Amino acid sequence: MADAKYPRSEVNLDKCKGCGLCIAACPKKVLVFSSKLNSKGYHYAEYTGTGCVGCGNCFYNCPEPDAITVYLRNYDPEKEV
Amino acid sequence: MKKTILKKPKGFIDVYKHKAGAEKDRTHYCPGCGHGILHKLIAEAMEDLDIVDDTILISPVGCSVFAYYYFDTGNFQAAHGRAPAVATATSRANPDKVVISYQGDGDLAAIGGNNIIQAANRGENIVVFFVNNAIYGMTGGQMAPTTLEGQVTTTTPYGRNTDTDGYPMKMCEVISQFTAPTYVERVSLHDAPHIRKTRAAVRKALQNAKERKGFQFVEVLSTCPSGWKMDPVKSMEWVKEKMLPLYPLGVYRDKGDEARVINRPVPIMEPATVWEKLGISADADVDFPRGDVPEQYKKMSIRVAGFGGQGIMVTGQALASVALEYGYNVSWLPSYGPEMRGGTANCSVNIQDGVIGAAEAVKPTMLLAMNRPSLEKFEESVVPGGTLIYNSTLIDIEPTRTDIKVFAIPITGMADELGNTRVQSLVNIGAYAAITGAFRVEDIVSLLPKLFKGKKQAIIDLNAKAVKAGFDFVKENF
Amino acid sequence: MARMLMKGNYASVYGAAMAGCTAYYGYPITPASEIAESAAALFPKLGRTFVQAESEVAAINMVYGAAGSGQRVMTGSSGPGISLKMEGISYCAGAALPCVIVDIMRGGPGLGNIGPEQSDYNQVVKGGGHGNYRCIVLAPASCQEMCDFTFQAFELADKYRIPVFVLTDGVIGQMMESVVIPEPVKELPDKSDYAVFGTPLNKNLVNSIYIDHDDLENWNLELLKKYKAIEKAEVKFEEYMMDDAEIALIGYGSVSRVLRTVVDDCRAKGLKVGLFRPITLFPFPKNEIAALPGRGIKNVLTVELSTGQLVDDVDLALSGVIKSDLYFRLGGNVPSADEISNKISELYGEVK
Known part of the structure; x- marks a missing residue:
């Protein structure tokens, strides 16, 4: 399922403060610090693109309200309102 | 309904309009701050319990002084330590609302120590979220009542000395001495499984509050990476290694189904009834x-x-x-x-x-x-x-x-x-x-x-x- | 008429109840305790809230919470308790919350004693807590006024969104007089523009923090504008035998009653003495006092139960145009009419 679109973690790079809590909490180690800096000067977290199991750890460990969005396994963009 | 997406909960305001300055789309908290984690759990629970529009939040003095920037509720900002007093009156005035007193350790256990004790003892119909990060964050890292023995802060530069500074205060143990509180639990934010447990405790407290079941107290062991001068991940480890042994996690009080629903009377305002109830009569004059x-x-x-x-x-x-x-x-x-x-x-x-x-x-x-x-x-x-x-x-x-x-x-x-x-x-x-x-x-x-x-x-x-x-x-x- | 014989402290609570006050938060202190006691007796009968708070500080913060929730709310205390409440009063002023605080002054400083004094004048009339703020201050001199002024205090508090003090001393609080109970209010003002109700349409914020310097400066200027408007519109005072007077006695509260007796005694002796009694201490009737010299007043004698707190405001108003003197008693002592008459003879023997 490595190529499945969902589940997937998405980091809003400009809101990320680079604290690394999501990276530490990810059981699959699929979140990493970007080598790039965001507009605030943080090495933001980013999803490697494969391997997310949609556990939500990154979302709940992230102190920013909307720096991380997690699309769960059953997410279907067609059905979202 | 089963969640398909985990995103910014509706308990938060879309755009932080009350926030000063240009950055109205992100919090004022430092990277890795435990307040942010707890805020998200509260905002999510408010959305899921459908109480966003029925909640009044009291922000304390401390880093969470600006909690009102973020929550899409009615909001008060209270004087240092007085959130339980403000919450008392707010709850009495709005008896069918969920009233949250959000407090840090200096606010709750030091300057507001008596206020929290008395509100707990009265069994006020409020939820207290008590963030224990063992330090004064906003004022720059001074000793809190919860600071650990030997912990270096800006006012304990040689480490907290119990001979001169006393011992760390255990508030769940204090609050659970009283008869009135309905639910008292200590939880921690130091790793993902414990954040899940915190999430459950937050939801339980708010569910109880929605049912007007008296005084709810959730102590949350949290981090202050800036105050502790530690990176956020190390801070989490520090909570686990240093705080957990001193502050045992768990439920200190849960009245469960025994919890009483708190009802408050409706004020009588009709002029004739007011006089009648007070025994005032224009005909009583004798002359x-x-x-x-x-x-x-x-x-x-x-x-x-x-x-x-x-x-x-x-x-x-x-x-x-x-x-x-x-x-x-x-x-x-x-x-x-x-x-x-x-x-x-x-x-x-x-x-x-x-x-x-x-x-x-x-x-x-x-x-x-x-x-x-x-x-x-x-x-x-x-x-x-x-x-x-x-x-x-x-x-x-x-x-x-x-x-x-x-x-x-x-x-x-x-x-x-x-x-x-x-x-x-x-x-x-x-x-x-x-x-x-x-x-x-x-x-x-x-x-x-x-x-x-x-x-x-x-x-x-x-x-x-x-x-x-x-x-x-x-x-x-x- | 619904006439009752009652203590000033009780009258104040009856006035509050009639004004639609729905919550009382207080802490016991002599000589103000009957305010809390009568609220404890009356409010539950009306389904209204009475809480004996854990401290004066808690009480005023409960007032803050209730006022921010849109209630008409009240607390009462005496000097030492008022000192403790100052932080909370500053928060109420800073958040523009209406509330009513009754201060039954006693002797100070420190624990002092429970006799009547007027030594809270400065802390109550000048703001008292931190920051640039004022409270409206009404100074009743009878039990009827304790009732009526407390009632009016709620109206003023809501009109200006400001804390209002009912400031008097132990004499007025403890004495009994006939009080005609006013009709209860029929309608309370709509406060949905600022009060927090916790409803979908109401997401108001009650606070006093303005982290941005310009924002805080502007907010202070807004408050100042309000205080100026109050000074323009709400000054109240009372005169007795002032039309042809050459000596004006100035005093408020229980002192003004003694001064009335002094005026009668002096008039009987042919001395042209009158009484000018400030009813509002903020706004202070400074223009009216400034106008006294132009009305033929040659001397002003301020009498107070403090060492020269009221007279500072009198002197500011008079700007040294005419001679201003002070007579005071302290520690629970109230000057007798004879004592003051003698002072008048001593000071102004030549005036007839």
Whole structure:
């Protein structure tokens, strides 16, 4: 399922403060610090693109309200309102 | 409904309009701050429990002073430590709302220590989220009541010394001493599984609050990477290694189904009902016609003085009460203070038409002296031509003044003969009526049930006899 | 008429109940305790809230919470308690919350004693807590006024969204007089523009923090504008025998009653003495006092139960145009009318 679109973690790079809590909490180690800096000067977290199991750890460990969005396994963009 | 997406919960405001400065799309918290994690759990629970529109949040002083930037609720910002007091009144005013008191450790356990204890003990219908990160964050990392032994802060530069700074305070243990709290739990944010447990505790507290089940207290062990001068991930480890052994996690109180639903009364505002409930009636005024009162008794300034327990205050109040029903302006002023609890007592009564000036009878037109010290103290103060009534049962000296009218009346003795020395004050009223002509005995008697509300008929009858005795004694002897 | 004989402290609570006050938060202190006691007796009968708070500080913060929730709310205390409440009063002023605080002044400083004094004047009239703020201060001199002014205090508090003090001393609090109970209010003002109710349409914020310097400066200027408007519209005072007077006695609260007696005594002796009694202490009737010299007043004697707190405001108003004197008693002592008359003779023997 490595190529499945969902589940997937998405980091809003400009809101990320680079604290690394999501990276530490990810059981699959699929979140990493970007080598790039965001507009605030943080090495933001980013999803490697494969391997997310949609556990939500990154979302709940992230102190920013909307720096991380997690699309769960059953997410279907067609059905979202 | 099962979640398909984890995103910014609806408990948060879309755009942080109250936030100063340009960055209205992100929090003011430092990277890795535990407040942010807890905020998200609360906001999510509010959305899932459908209480966003029914919640009032009290922000404290501390880093979460700006919690109101983020939550899409009614918001208060409270003074340092006072969030439980503000929450108390807010909850009383809005009894069907979820009221959250969000507090840090300096706020809750130090400056607001008494406020949280008392709100808990009253069982206020509020939820307290207590963020324990063992330090004052916003003011720059000073010692908190929860700072660990040996922990270096800016005010414990050599480490917290228990000999001088005391020991870390365990608030769940404190709060769970009281009978009233419904739910008390300590949780932690140090890793993902514990954040899940915190999430469950937050939801439970808010669910209880939604059902108005009293006082909910959730202590959250949290981090302050900036204050601790540690990176966020290390901070989490520090909580696990240093804080957990000292602050055991778990449920300290859960009344479960035993928890009572707190109901508050609805204020009565309808004018007629307000008067009725307070026993106020426009028809209660008596307005006796006045008798023929000699000029010298038309403007009375009376000092009543004696021992405490001789009915001094009651005599004065009764004089004023009766005069009021004849349409006089009246005032009664006690010599208030510790001396009224035993020892001597005196009061001043003014009875006149027109505005009453000085309330104290410094130069009385009448002195009613119930004991010898009172006579000795106040005799000289009576205005020339004034009146002195003295209690000849207890006063074994003669008055010295010759320029005033003197009435020696065995007041205590007469009351004693009637079977109860406590009716001395009524003897006084009767004597006053006879001397001044200002009151009729039957008028006074008709007022007795109003003056002594709730007294038995036998007492009222005895009082009536006392009034008559006082009146008759004056008529027969002077 | 619904006429009742009652203590000033009780009258204040009756006034509050009639004004639609739905919550009382307080802490016991002599000589103000009967305010809490009467609220405890009356409010539950009306389904209204009475809480004996854990402290004066808690009580005023409860007032903050209730006022922010849109209630008419009240607390009462005496000097030491008022000192403790100052932080909370500053928060109420800063958040523009209406509330009513009754202060039955006692002797100070420190624990002092429970006798009547007027030594809270400065802390109450000048703001008292931190920051630039004022409270409206009404000074009743009778039990009827304790009732009426407390009632009016709620109206003023809501009109200006401001804390209002009913400031008097132990004499007025402890004495009993005939009080005509006013009709209860029929309608309360709508506060949905600022009060927090916790409803979908109401997401108001009650706070006093303005982190941006310009924002806080502007907010202070807004408050100042409000205080100026109050000074323009709400000054109240009372005069007695002032029309042909040459000596004006100035005093408030229980002192003004003694001064009335002094005026009567002096007039009987042919001395042209009158009484000027400030009813509002903020706003202070400074223009009216400034106008006294132009009305033929040659001397002003301020009498207070404090060492010269009221007289500072009198002197500011008079600007040294005429002689201003001070007579005071302290520690629970109230000057007698004779004492003041003697002072008048001593000071102004030449005036007839």
